[in-house]
Amino acid sequence: MVGDASAALAARWQALQQQLPPATRLLAVSKGQPAERIRALAALGQRSFGESRLQEAEAKQKALADLPPLDWHFIGRLQANKARGVLRRFGTIHSLDNLPLALRLQRIAVEEGLQPRVFLQVKLLPDAAKAGFELEALDQLWPQLQALAPLQLAGLMTIAPLGLDSAGSRALFASCAALAARLGLPELSMGMSGDWPEAVAAGSTWVRLGSVLFGPREA
Template identity: 70%
Template sequence: MAAAGLAERLSEVRQQLPATTQVLAVSKGQPSERIREAVAAGQRSFGESRLQEAITKQEELADLDGLASPLDWHFIGRLQANKARGVLRQFGTIHSVDSLALAERLARIAAEEALSPAVFFQVKLRPDPSKTGFEPEELRAAWPQLRALAPLRPLGLMTIAPQGLEAAERQALFQDCAHLAAELNLGQLSMGMSGDWREAVAAGSTWLRLGSTLFGHRP
């Protein structure tokens, strides 16, 4: 796909979004050249899920750090405890904080590194053996501890719809996530991917994690 194709896809998506919804371009598995194409089209926020792959790309794209709007790197994959320090050093935002233990570890290391990362708490709102995350009641019970974990900066909730749901079921799930975020006084929602972003937008998503919609399917 030519650079114009990526730019056109990005523009088409943006035209359908409210001002409150941002696009996170999921660049995992994409070479640095494809990220440059997206940057040329005005994209600044990118999502990665593998630490070493991200470090390599960040080094290859270091010349872009001087842009008026520098690149904004988000970690979106499942975060293993032994990768916490490396992820904190490379990413300003983490979308996949899925347990109190992980949050406590991130807070401790962030304090040691003099960092204040933005975080989303991952919630599991429907049964899904392939996904991790806080159950709603578990999150409510842990919330007094989570919100006190300086220097973490809680932004909102992240959720992933299980495969096989109908559009109406996905939208209901996203609405449940929005209601839970409002209950906890959290203003942002990381929900919606290439297959379900329209339902997520309808439910109030503020961050869409889009990979194939922008870059096309990887070979």
């Protein structure tokens, strides 16, 4: 059974790699997955993994410490009191969604001697369930956000509202790509298991894939 599960995981990873264009990288969303499944993907060549809970990620990183360094991305809602721990454990943060948090991350990064890559989470459609910079606020705050060194502004991240159809997702991702181009940001974190083809078509450079890669989570 274990061998069958590993073979199925490898087959899904290889199929996704074949479907993604060279400009799009796969972020394996490993939250809720055991460390051994991360180890199996690392053996295939996957280096980038996404987690959303600091304590869970810390345990996995310790369990995988014998591997060559992996590329850890924080993709969850970042609480201010977890900022230092996240900065110490993750090289990239996909969910920077407000200015006070940005300033806190900047201060801690200076104190810790870190230069994390961050994606600004944007909310381009009404969605009570999602955080993020709305367009008008982002434009107003842009001069302050550009001055956040040593934080490295990598790009924009967005999440489609639940229930958005394929055409709506394509339009949302295209709008996000146009905004990133206007701001001079090179990367786009767009697309999850249910809408990654639409995100890739719009130019996403990172797709965050969990269930389509790992299959159902283990109990």
